[in-house]
Amino acid sequence: NAGVTQTPKFRILKIGQSMTLQCAQDMNHNYMYWYRQDPGMGLKLIYYSVGAGITDKGEVPNGYNVSRSTTEDFPLRLELAAPSQTSVYFCASSDRGGTYEQYFGPGTRLTVT
Amino acid sequence: QKEVEQNSGPLSVPEGAIASLNCTYSDRGSQSFFWYRQYSGKSPELIMSIYSNGDKEDGRFTAQLNKASQYVSLLIRDSQPSDSATYLCAVNLRGSTLGRLYFGRGTQLTVWP
Numbered sequence: 302n303a304g305v306t307q308t309p310k311f312r313i314l315k316i317g318q319s320m321t322l323q324c325a326q327d328m329n330h331n332y333m334y335w336y337r338q339d340p341g342m343g344l345k346l347i348y349y350s351v352g353a354g355i356t357d358k359g360e361v362p363n364g365y366n367v368s369r370s371t372t373e374d375f376p377l378r379l380e381l382a383a384p385s386q387t388s389v390y391f392c393a394s395s396d397r398g399g400t401y402e403q404y405f406g407p408g409t410r411l412t413v414t
Numbered sequence: 415q416k417e418v419e420q421n422s423g424p425l426s427v428p429e430g431a432i433a434s435l436n437c438t439y440s441d442r443g444s445q446s447f448f449w450y451r452q453y454s455g456k457s458p459e460l461i462m463s464i465y466s467n468g469d470k471e472d473g474r475f476t477a478q479l480n481k482a483s484q485y486v487s488l489l490i491r492d493s494q495p496s497d498s499a500t501y502l503c504a505v506n507l508r509g510s511t512l513g514r515l516y517f518g519r520g521t522q523l524t525v526w527p
Binding site for chain 2: 332334341343349351395402403
């Protein structure tokens with residue numbers, strides 16, 4: 302079991318560029334989440350999904366898009382990158398079982414300059 | 415009022431001491447509570463979950479929940495330098511989407527030899 306995997310680990314983008322952060326899990330979890338974490342701050346929810354084909358906005362969705370075509374994958378798309386999107390991005394997943402324990406991937410460190 | 419609040423720290427304790435980390439939350443009807451440990455530059459790692467009032471022990475870690483006071487704490491006994499990390503409290507607030515967790519900003523703990 303690899304758990305939750307994320308690629309890439311690091312990325313530098315120029316302002317206005319776009320990219321997709323990849324997230325995959327092999328635990329057959331229904332729920333998946335994208336968070337961002339700025340220095341000294343907690344985790345802010347960007348988007349989440351409760352199953353394939355179902356996504357919804359979290360606290361800070363502006364500038365991001367997601368899709369969920371399979372149970373395993375939950376990519377996060379950044380369009381027209383801005384310096385304010387410089388952050389560490391974490392993907393997480395949890396089972397439907399009701400305990401809501403979330404398991405995190407290793408993160409992607411993104412810098413927009 | 416923020417949904418989940420933690421004493422901001424930083425907290426510094428000597429090796430072998432008890433470290434006490436505190437968290438309050440806004441909704442008395444919340445059911446699921448978690449503590450995550452995050453080492454610098456790494457992703458959050460689930461270390462404790464608690465769902466019922468009282469204490470739950472796991473090795474050197476004890477989580478304490480008091481729903482009437484809307485308070486959850488984490489005690490680390492016999493603290494070790496390897497416990498130095500940021501500890502995040504997370505709560506599934508009543509009425510929030512199934513599986514969604516709200517995170518505090520974290521308390522940074524340093525255990526000195």
